Amino acid sequence: MRFIFKTDYEQDIRLFRHGGQRFWYGVLAVLLLLAPWWAGEYVMSQLHFILIYSIVGFGLMMLTGFTGQVSLGHAAFLAVGAYTEALLQAAGVPFVISIGCAALFTAVLGLIVGLPALRLKGIYLTIATLAFNVIVEEIIARWHSLTGGNEGKHLKPVQILGWKLESDAEFYYLCLVLTVICCLACVNLLRSPTGRAFVAIRDSEVSASCMGVHLAKYKTIAFAFSAALTGIGGALYAHKLAFISPEQFTLFQSIELITIVILGGIGFLHGAVLGAAFIIVLPQLISIAKGWLPEGLVPAGMQAVVFGVILVLVIIFEPLGLYGRWLKIRAWFELFPFYRKGMFRRQKSYMKSERLR
């Protein structure tokens, strides 16, 4: 077990709390930087998706995991990011500007969608975001002159200041850099007053407002920030696929995104990455499983069923998700042989005053 002797306030706001963390994140960084050398073509492509989904996962995690506003409309933000990028690229706007515009435009949209969040709570907000998803999907499909409707849009490879990112490795580094930037933005927000206000809203709105947190303002910021990250993810997603059409941004996509957050571990940024990795690897596992099962026994919509079952099982048996499981395993080794079963059980809270609202 590690004991940290604290001598400075600075120690509590550092990115890395101790040498062990610095070492393991260093190892991870080296592995990721060298990925084009150790990963084959197929694995590289999977890594692209994992990084893109991680960015979107960070966005949704900030909103759902830290601010407590569940959104089932993030596929719409993904779509808006993707289409903004596609249209701006077609118009000849350089990538650095177009991806900024994708982030900014989705942020503004997030701001607008965030407005009902000030009045709607819990499941009702979720339903409103769900409706938003359906509306955006419809608009994209019908606005033929702008989006190309159901025929979709083609994208050319990314070009930054005359440098064409055509190979897998180049696009991979672009994704990696953006993922790290987005991750740092999230971490920084979470260790400053805005992040604390988010968490306060999640845990008790009455109490947060009595501490001077402007609920409307911070919920709107959370929505805008979350949407902006999703927009960046959407722009990269469009480039990865090189072809986008409305059916990639359906409600099922939104459910997949929320699955990332819940499966990875709600309330942990690590969870977003773990969830993203899981959701990308899962279809491969399913297709392997299909090979084992006798023919005719595998229904066509198996993937959706497996997703649903996993989501339900995780919520019942591992509410803290994959990252929570990891924390438990780590605690077991650190405390060996003193780990107790109920250590991570959340206590039933005392009577809450939420009924005040």
Added chain:
Amino acid sequence: MSFFKVEHLGIRFGGVVAVDNVGFEVKRGEVFTIIGPNGAGKTTIFNLIGLIYPATRGRILYQGRELTGLPPHRVAELGIARTFQNIELFEHATVLQNLLIGRHRHRRTSLWREMLFTSSVRQAEIAQREAVEKVIDFLELAKVRDSLVAGLPYGVRKVVELGRALATEPRLLLLDEPSSGLNPEETDDMAFWIEDIKRHLGITVLMVEHDMNLVSRVSDRVLALNMGSVIAEGTAAEVQAHPAVVEAYLGKAA
């Protein structure tokens, strides 16, 4: 100009008049206590002051400024902090994080600088931490600083909640039953702290309390309520001896 004043305050929920024409004045630097039997409307008055409920009638004046009609978060920004009867802490956060949220109204950093975590944000964070550490020293919370609130006993949570309110550096502190659920020793500590808050920190305290020992020990003036109306006002001893108060608690002599 009075420090804090409530005039003709009233609220009705449908047919129930929970608070009816209540008026009182709190002087700067005193401990003012509201007592009354269950359902008298004490906590409702707190919720009216905290603007959690909109008052049906009346005015709340704080340093000559009208509070009624402001959005709830402005109350904290003006320097009024409160605790709750049933404890409203952020349970999945540590004591330190809870107290830091109390510093919210003293934040000076913008969203963009926070995202980049510039050195000004870093310095601001350290300054906030220093302010919080003062509260931790004051309430002797050092040994639970890094524990999760969810794992703490009720008595300690009560102190943490007081600490969170103090971390906002209020001028007026509203305490809703500070001794409820505390054992006699913890109640004793609470009394000391309330006295210290008044004497050393110079914070005016408005509290709702049932424990008459605590009330007579710390309060300068007491207001008794029953059925949403004021029945007596004065020192603790005067109010306790008031016939209307005796009647409200014990009933009329047969």
